[in-house]
Amino acid sequence: MSDIDDLTSLAARIAAADLSPADVMDAVLARIGAFDADVLAYECMNPHARTQAERCAQEVACGVRRGPLHGVPIAIKDNYLTADMPTTAGSRAPGYAFAREDSAAVARLRDAGAVLIGKTRTHEFAWGTETPPTRNPWDLSRIPGGSSGGSGAALAAGLAYGALGSDTGGSIRIPASLCGVVGLKPTFGRVSRTGIVPHSWSLDHAGPLALSVRDAALLLNVLAGFDARDPGSADVPVPDFTARLNAGIAGLRVGVCRNHFFGANEVDVEARVEDAIDDLAALGAQIVDFEVPNLQYGLGAIYAIELASSSAYHDRGLQRHATAEMNDDVRTLIEIGRMVTAADYLKAEQLRTLLIDDFAAVLERVDVIVTPASPVTAWHRGQPSVVTGGLEESPLAASWRLTYPFNLTGLPALSLPCGFDARELPVGLQIVGRPFDEVTVLRVAQAYEDVHRWHAMRSPIARSVVQ
Numbered sequence: 001m002s003d004i005d006d007l008t009s010l011a012a013r014i015a016a017a018d019l020s021p022a023d024v025m026d027a028v029l030a031r032i033g034a035f036d037a038d039v040l041a042y043e044c045m046n047p048h049a050r051t052q053a054e055r056c057a058q059e060v061a062c063g064v065r066r067g068p069l070h071g072v073p074i075a076i077k078d079n080y081l082t083a084d085m086p087t088t089a090g091s092r093a094p095g096y097a098f099a100r101e102d103s104a105a106v107a108r109l110r111d112a113g114a115v116l117i118g119k120t121r122t123h124e125f126a127w128g129t130e131t132p133p134t135r136n137p138w139d140l141s142r143i144p145g146g147s148s149g150g151s152g153a154a155l156a157a158g159l160a161y162g163a164l165g166s167d168t169g170g171s172i173r174i175p176a177s178l179c180g181v182v183g184l185k186p187t188f189g190r191v192s193r194t195g196i197v198p199h200s201w202s203l204d205h206a207g208p209l210a211l212s213v214r215d216a217a218l219l220l221n222v223l224a225g226f227d228a229r230d231p232g233s234a235d236v237p238v239p240d241f242t243a244r245l246n247a248g249i250a251g252l253r254v255g256v257c258r259n260h261f262f263g264a265n266e267v268d269v270e271a272r273v274e275d276a277i278d279d280l281a282a283l284g285a286q287i288v289d290f291e292v293p294n295l296q297y298g299l300g301a302i303y304a305i306e307l308a309s310s311s312a313y314h315d316r317g318l319q320r321h322a323t324a325e326m327n328d329d330v331r332t333l334i335e336i337g338r339m340v341t342a343a344d345y346l347k348a349e350q351l352r353t354l355l356i357d358d359f360a361a362v363l364e365r366v367d368v369i370v371t372p373a374s375p376v377t378a379w380h381r382g383q384p385s386v387v388t389g390g391l392e393e394s395p396l397a398a399s400w401r402l403t404y405p406f407n408l409t410g411l412p413a414l415s416l417p418c419g420f421d422a423r424e425l426p427v428g429l430q431i432v433g434r435p436f437d438e439v440t441v442l443r444v445a446q447a448y449e450d451v452h453r454w455h456a457m458r459s460p461i462a463r464s465v466v467q
Contacts, residue, residue: 005211005212005456006161006210006211006212006214006215007069007072007161007162007210007211007212007215007218007219008212008214008215008218010024010072010161011068011069011070011071011072011218014056014060014070014071014072015060015065015070017060017061020057020060020071021053021054021056021057021060021070021071021072021115022050022053022054022056022057023057024053024071024072024073025049025050025053025073025115025117026050026053027466028073028117028159028160028161029045029049029050029117030466031157031158031159031466032045032117032118032159034464034466034467035157035158035159035461035464035466036157036159038135038140038461039134039135039137039140039153039154039157039159039461040121040133040134040135040150040153041075041120041121041134041144041150041151041153041154041157041159042075042117042118042119042120042121042150042154042159043078043088043090043118043119043120043121043122043150044078044085044086044118044119045085045117045118046084046085046115046116046117046118047084047085048084049073049115049116049117049118052115052116053071053073053115056070056071056113056115057071065113066111066112066113067111067112067113067222068112068113068218068221068222069109069112069113069114069162069218069219069222070112070113070114071113071115072113072114072115072161072162073114073115073116073117073160073161074109074114074115074116074117074160074161074162074163074164075116075117075118075119075120075150075151075154075155075159075160075162075163075164076106076109076116076117076118076119076120076163076164077119077120077122077148077150077151077163077164077165077166078090078119078120078121078122078150079122079125079126079166079196079197079199080103080105080106080119080164080166080195080196080206081098081099081100081101081102081103081106081195081196081197082100082101082102082103082106082116082119083100083101083102084100084116085116085118085119086098086100086119087099087119087197088119089122089124089125089126089197090121090122090123090124090125090126090131090147091124091125091326091330092325093317093322093323093325093326094322094325095316095317095320095322096317096322098197099195101195102195103192103194103195103196104192104193104194104195104227104229104230105164105191105192105195105196105206105223106164106195108222108223108225109164109222109223112222114162114222117159117160119150120148120150120151120153120154120160120163121133121134121149121150122146122147122148122149122150122166123146123147123149123171123330124326124327124330125197125199125310125314125326125330125334126146126147126148126166126168126171126197126199127147127199127310127329127330127333127334128146128147128329128330128396129143129145129146129147129170129171129174129395129396129399129400130143130145130146130149130381130395131143131144131145131146131147131148131149131150131153131175132327132381134149134150134153135153135381136153136156136178136179136378136425137153137156137157137179137459137460137461137462138156138179138180138378138424138425138426138459138460139378139423139425141380141381142178142378142379142380142381142425143178143378143379143380143381143395144156144175144178144179144378145174145175145176145177145178145179145374145378145399146171146174146175147166147168147171148163148165148166148167148171148172148175148183148209149175149179151163151164151165151175151209152165152175152176152178152179152181152183152209153175153179155179155181155209155210155211156179156180156181156459156461156462157459157461157462158458158459158461158462161211161215162208162209162210162211162215162219163208163209163210164206164207164208164209165183165206165207165208165209166193166196166199166204166205166206166207167183167185167204167205167206167207167403167407168199168200168203168204168205168306168407169203169302169306169400169403169404169407170374170399170400170402170403170404170407172184172185172205172207172208172209172415173185173373173374173403173413173414173415173428173430174373174374174399174400174403174415175209176209176373176415176416176428177373177374177415177417177426177427177428177430178374178377178378178425178426178428179378179426179459180417180426180428180454180455180457180459181209181210181211181417181455182209182210182211182212182213182215182216182414182415182416182417182445182455183207183208183209183210183216183414183415184207184208184209184210184216184219184220184412184413184414184438184441184442185205185207185406185407185412185413185414186205186206186207186220186223186224186412186438187234187410187411187412187435187436187437187438188205188232188234188410189232189233189234189236189410190220190224190234190236190412190436190438191205191206191207191220191223191224191225192206192225192226192227192229192230192233193205193206193230193232193233194227194229194230198309198313199306199309199310199313200305200306200309200310201232201309202232202305202309203302203305203306203309203407203408205407205410206223207220207223208220208223211455212449212455213245213414213416213442213445213446213449213455214242214245214446216414216442216445217241217242217245217442217446218241218242220241220438220442221238221240221241221242224238224241225238234436236436239439241438241439241442243439244439244442244443245442245443245446246446247443248283248284248443248447249280249283249284249285249443249444249447250283250284250285251284251285251286252284252285252286252367252368252440252444253285253286253288253365253366253367253368254277254280254281254285254286254287254288254366254367254368254369254370254444255288255289255290255362255363255365255366255367255368255369255370256277256287256288256289256290256369256370256371257290257291257292257295257362257369257371258289258290258291259291259292259293259295260292260295260296260298260401260402260405261371261372261402262371262372263389264375264388264389264391264401265372265375265376265388265389266375266376266377266387266388266421268377268420268421268422268427269372269374269375269376269377269421269427270372272418272419272420272421272427272429273370273371273372273418273427273429275418275419276370276418276419276429276448277370279448279451279452280370280444280447280448283447283448283451285444288365288366290362290365290366292355292358292359292362293358294351294354294355294358295355295405297351298351298355298404298405298408299397299401299404300348300351301347301348301349301351301352301355301408302348302404302407302408303348304340304344304345304347304348305345305348305349305352305408307333307336307337307339307340308337308340308344308345309337310333310334310337311334311335311337311338311340312337314334317334318334318335318338323335329396352408352409355405355408355409356408356409356410359405359409359411363411363433363434367433367434367440367444368431368432368433368440368441368444369431369432369433370429370430370431370432370444371402371429371430371432372402372427372428372429372430373402373403373415373428373429373430374398374399374402374403374415374428375388375389375398375399375401375402376388376395376398376399377421377423377425377426377427378425378426379395383395386398386399402430403430406432410435411432411433411434411435412432412433412434412435412436412437412438412441413430413431413432413433413441414430414431414432414441414442414445415428415429415430416428416429416431416445416448416449416454416455417429417454417455417457418448418452418454419452419454420454420457426454429448431444431445431448
């Protein structure tokens with residue numbers, strides 16, 4: 001992959017018959033064979049990937065192009081149903097079986113011509129931020145983030161050109177931040193969740209991880225659209241998300257929430273994000289500081305909603321004691337969800353409505369909001385705690401503190417690289433927009449990406465050559 005920067009460039013070269021999809025797939029599979037024993041990004045491989053790539057190559061030779069992703073290798077998180085590969089949701093617990101059929105998002109990728117490489121690892125039932133046993137390609141002793149850690153690691157290691165993830169409290173943006181790639185959680189309802197193993201019905205979002213902002217926009221073009229089978233799907237117009245990427249940001253109002261998102265981050269994280277804010281100002285954006293008063297109650301709200309929703313989904317498994325076979329952290333969360341009362345749940349939903357109103361008021365005054373994507377960079381596997389702002393806390397509590405507000409509110413949010421800490425680990429910048437205004441989020445992200453091109457920095461494994 002070393003001579004091709006990203007998915008957009010690859011798609012263009014395949015369309016121009018400059019590259020054969022079969023040769024591209026061979027190169028990707030060779031890299032996976034050489035490096036995934038160390039990274040452990042993939043749960044299983046698509047047994048038909050080479051055949052499907054060859055068919056794409058034959059179609060190119062005949063002048064046929066099925067869509068914008070024709071012949072492009074894409075990785076799929078292992079909680080998306082697929083017709084030609086098993087789905088495990090990262091679990092070996094007994095009594096769970098998932099249909100061999102394509103989820104809505106996978107079907108859209110296939111219709112656009114994508115070739116599925118395989119299924120990437122997820123934290124069990126998408127309930128965590130580490131994704132064991134997957135390792136971070138920037139430092140194999142560290143975690144990739146989760147729960148879409150396999151997708152983030154596959155991209156960062158050069159083992160895919162694009163990937164699907166899901167995001168309930170930050171599970172696209174956290175691995176994107178920790179792995180130095182781009183992760184986009186679209187507005188709630190923008191991308192169908194039909195055929196994705198549920199975690200929390202009102203918090204789950206589907207979206208892409210990518211090597212660049214333009215790649216994320218192109219993938220969203222393919223994925224977005226109304227689906228009557230998903231009760232949360234929104235029947236709203238779908239624009240071309242790539243059309244205004246280069247419009248610049250002069251005159252745009254960039255909001256900076258000074259409470260909750262700042263002051264309790266690792267020093268290097270806070271410094272890199274403040275630098276990024278200065279860069280946006282230098283590009284002509286107007287920086288507007290603000291505070292949201294009720295954010296300190298948000299963690300309790302999302303915990304109540306997520307715990308109750310997850311326990312409801314796993315109710316049969318709880319009754320037959322299948323949770324005994326789950327990983328300790330996931331089992332504990334699912335079991336304690338039974339302790340959430342109806343009053344707890346209703347209060348959480350009331351707080352959620354309050355936060356939606358708070359952010360709606362802010363987004364009348366600003367066009368986007370910028371924050372760190374994660375208060376910490378990638379921590380060591382098995383590390384019991386992290387230190388943020390001088391305070392010791394659990395990695396789970398720390399890592400999703402800055403992302404979960406936008407699952408509660410359903411707002412579109414993107415993480416992209418904004419530099420590195422002193423240990424040469426990636427730092428992520430989060431950009432948040434109005435409902436269904438991913439166009440502006442992507443526009444601001446593209447303007448920033450063009451300044452430093454942090455996304456073009458590759459991990460040591462991505463720079464390695466197959467021998």
